[in-house]
Amino acid sequence: MVTYLLRRILTLVPLLIGITLITFTVIHLAPGAPVEMQLDMNPKVSAESRERLRKFYGLDKPLHVQYVAWLGKLAKLDFGQSFAPDNRPVLDKIKERIPVTLRLNIIALILEFALAIPIGVYAATHRDTLADKGITIFVFIGFAVPTFWLALLLMYLFGVKLGWLPISGLQSLGYEKLSWWGQLWDQAKHLVMPIGVATFGSLAGLSRYMRSNMLEVIRQDYITTARAKGLSERVVIYRHALRNALLPVITLLGFSLPALIGGSVIFETIFAIPGMGQLFYQGVMARDYPLVMGILVIGAFLTLVGNLVADVCYALADPRIRHGQK
Amino acid sequence: MTVQDSIMPHDTTQKSSLLHIYWQRFRRNRFAVAGVFVILLLFAASIGAPLITPYHPGTIDAYHVLLPPSADHWFGTDELGRDVFTRMIYGARISLKVGFVAVGIAVVIGTVVGLLAGFYGGWTDSILMRLVDIMLCFPTFFLILAVIAMLEPSIWYIMIIIGVTGWMGVARLVRAEVLSLRERDFVMAARALGASDFRIIFRHILPNAMSPVLVSASLGVAGAILTESALSFLGIGVQPPDPSWGNILTAGKDYIEFAWWLSLFPGLAILVTVLSYNLVGEGIRDALDPRLNQ
Numbered sequence: 009m010v011t012y013l014l015r016r017i018l019t020l021v022p023l024l025i026g027i028t029l030i031t032f033t034v035i036h037l038a039p040g041a042p043v044e045m046q047l048d049m050n051p052k053v054s055a056e057s058r059e060r061l062r063k064f065y066g067l068d069k070p071l072h073v074q075y076v077a078w079l080g081k082l083a084k085l086d087f088g089q090s091f092a093p094d095n096r097p098v099l100d101k102i103k104e105r106i107p108v109t110l111r112l113n114i115i116a117l118i119l120e121f122a123l124a125i126p127i128g129v130y131a132a133t134h135r136d137t138l139a140d141k142g143i144t145i146f147v148f149i150g151f152a153v154p155t156f157w158l159a160l161l162l163m164y165l166f167g168v169k170l171g172w173l174p175i176s177g178l179q180s181l182g183y184e185k186l187s188w189w190g191q192l193w194d195q196a197k198h199l200v201m202p203i204g205v206a207t208f209g210s211l212a213g214l215s216r217y218m219r220s221n222m223l224e225v226i227r228q229d230y231i232t233t234a235r236a237k238g239l240s241e242r243v244v245i246y247r248h249a250l251r252n253a254l255l256p257v258i259t260l261l262g263f264s265l266p267a268l269i270g271g272s273v274i275f276e277t278i279f280a281i282p283g284m285g286q287l288f289y290q291g292v293m294a295r296d297y298p299l300v301m302g303i304l305v306i307g308a309f310l311t312l313v314g315n316l317v318a319d320v321c322y323a324l325a326d327p328r329i330r331h332g333q334k
Numbered sequence: 335m336t337v338q339d340s341i342m343p344h345d346t347t348q349k350s351s352l353l354h355i356y357w358q359r360f361r362r363n364r365f366a367v368a369g370v371f372v373i374l375l376l377f378a379a380s381i382g383a384p385l386i387t388p389y390h391p392g393t394i395d396a397y398h399v400l401l402p403p404s405a406d407h408w409f410g411t412d413e414l415g416r417d418v419f420t421r422m423i424y425g426a427r428i429s430l431k432v433g434f435v436a437v438g439i440a441v442v443i444g445t446v447v448g449l450l451a452g453f454y455g456g457w458t459d460s461i462l463m464r465l466v467d468i469m470l471c472f473p474t475f476f477l478i479l480a481v482i483a484m485l486e487p488s489i490w491y492i493m494i495i496i497g498v499t500g501w502m503g504v505a506r507l508v509r510a511e512v513l514s515l516r517e518r519d520f521v522m523a524a525r526a527l528g529a530s531d532f533r534i535i536f537r538h539i540l541p542n543a544m545s546p547v548l549v550s551a552s553l554g555v556a557g558a559i560l561t562e563s564a565l566s567f568l569g570i571g572v573q574p575p576d577p578s579w580g581n582i583l584t585a586g587k588d589y590i591e592f593a594w595w596l597s598l599f600p601g602l603a604i605l606v607t608v609l610s611y612n613l614v615g616e617g618i619r620d621a622l623d624p625r626l627n628q
Contacts, residue, residue: 026468034477037484152609154560156567157583157601164590164597263470270475274564278587288476289568292483300480308471315471 009330012323020312027308028082032075035301087302092294098302101287106306108178109276109283112199113268116206117261124211125254128218132226132253133245143215150212155271159205159278166201174198176280202279209271210264217260221253228252255326262318266311359621366617369610376607380426389417391424391577400593410595412585418595421577422603428578429607432493432562433555439497440558441504441551448508449535449543453516463509466502474499478561482570492571496558504550511543545622552615556608563604579604 069077081088087098131143167175174180178198179191186194225231226249234248235241272285280286284303291299323330360366379386395415403410409418451462481495515521516539524538565571566580567587574581579600586597 022464023468023471026464027471030468030472031480034480034484037481148609148612149605151612152556152560152605154563154567154601154604154608156564157597157604160583160587160590160597160601164594168591266471266473270473273475273479274568277568288479292479292570295483297483300483304472304476304480307473307476311471311473 012330016319023312027305028079031301031304035297088298090299091296098298102302102306105284105287109272109285112202116203119207120211120214124214125218127215129222129250131219132222147212147216155205155209156274156278158208159275162201173201178281202275202281205275206271210267221256225249225253258318258322258325262315265314269307356621360617363617363620365613369613372606372610376426377430379423380430383423387420387423389420391421392575403595409599412596413589418599421582422600425577425579428489428572429559429562433559435493436496436558437551437554439494440501440554441547444501444504445508445547447505449512452509452512453535466505469502487570487573489572492562492565496561500554504547507546507550508543511546512539515539515542549615549619552611552618556611559608
């Protein structure tokens, strides 16, 4: 297990370098240097911040020197200062936003798995029944619904028409004056719609995946064996089949992270939630290069960590991987 | 009785080619056929837009602002008095174009990368597959937004960026196919006849590796349409006054308390289009490989 872990961590090094290289390339996509032409025409960027940018990236130097210098700063977690009027270090700005986005996404992820797994298993074990067909239709519609549109409809229904839920932010006015329970209730009410939308966004894909995994496993010989032994259907499905069908889902856990983080741009913008997605969107709109670069690197890094955790979990769950059997 | 006959007993008549069999299977899938029908309808509507609607998508009419759906304006009018139905038909042009161009780019890049990685193996494979891993680390939507932040918003950039950030799945699929194909006898035979690598890859391996790509392309078009609409919704995709389903929804959000029709219809259009492409993709998959759904 230790060797596996070490080997796995070693593979992260080229990936990390690649992530920084791509981010660096993206920032240099702007015609000319990132400052020169682009910013000269952009009144949103002041002369002062242009000077700061030039100095921060050492734009008078050749590209590879700039890259190495930037990498050196990254290693010290120095992402530079934001172009926004507040001028604060990018890292500080990101740090205060990460918990909001992570909390939202983790709750959504848990809900998504808690719903998708039973849905998928049910559909697989009740194949071609009315329920399975209903689930399939739901899945296809779920794939096709634009999440931002769903958010709009929910806002209209629960926020505008019924007035049950607040349509933006994380807290109501006068939040501080509420009791502890009141605060919790208030937060929950603000989170229902964003989390609902985030969950729904990937629910369809995951339950479909779970269904086909389950169908694949049920066909295997060991399931036939288990049935032949006279085990009850419940034991066969939940002890023998489900465990094996769940294995590939672990990998998916790591993969769904970038989608969730990326998706947070949309629902955080719509519901005015002060998370990383909203910060990123604001950075993009204001051409706040250091902020955009910083979030891009951190977002990719979080994904990398997520994938690593998923792989380790997979290795723990599946001895074939752990012992390096191909 | 050859081996082939025993595997495919209904293929003995000789006249039904493989393609014909695929088509027969595809045709039996009612949902997939419905998907094709909807997509064709959309294409027809967007090409013949001026014939279908008497209005122009950009005509501002201050006397008919935010009218609910009626016989004159089927889907109502927007905040500038423009006919929403008209704008949606013209907007369909953009959505359909984005889907095709973006996925075209993704398929070309992904196929070439997958072919090279799978065929040559070794270092080429390692480097290309690490590149795939790296690209997959970025939350795609972040990457797209970041690139757009660096460039002026334009529909062509959007298509290119969606394509350039969406080829990794295709690359993996093609690579996996090539890995098994390159060991087959017909590749050996081609090599024995002295065919160049280029010829083997593009004449012998590529045509055999295309079927999973076709499925993934169809699903990819659906994804690209969703991404474009989200970008336009956020104001960084198709720029007003040009209509797109996404940017009509932006107005829908602003006027959600007074004009539900601005939100409802463009969203439904996206849903139906994406659904159709997905159904077609699934239909192709089942037709090519019925084992998956038995």
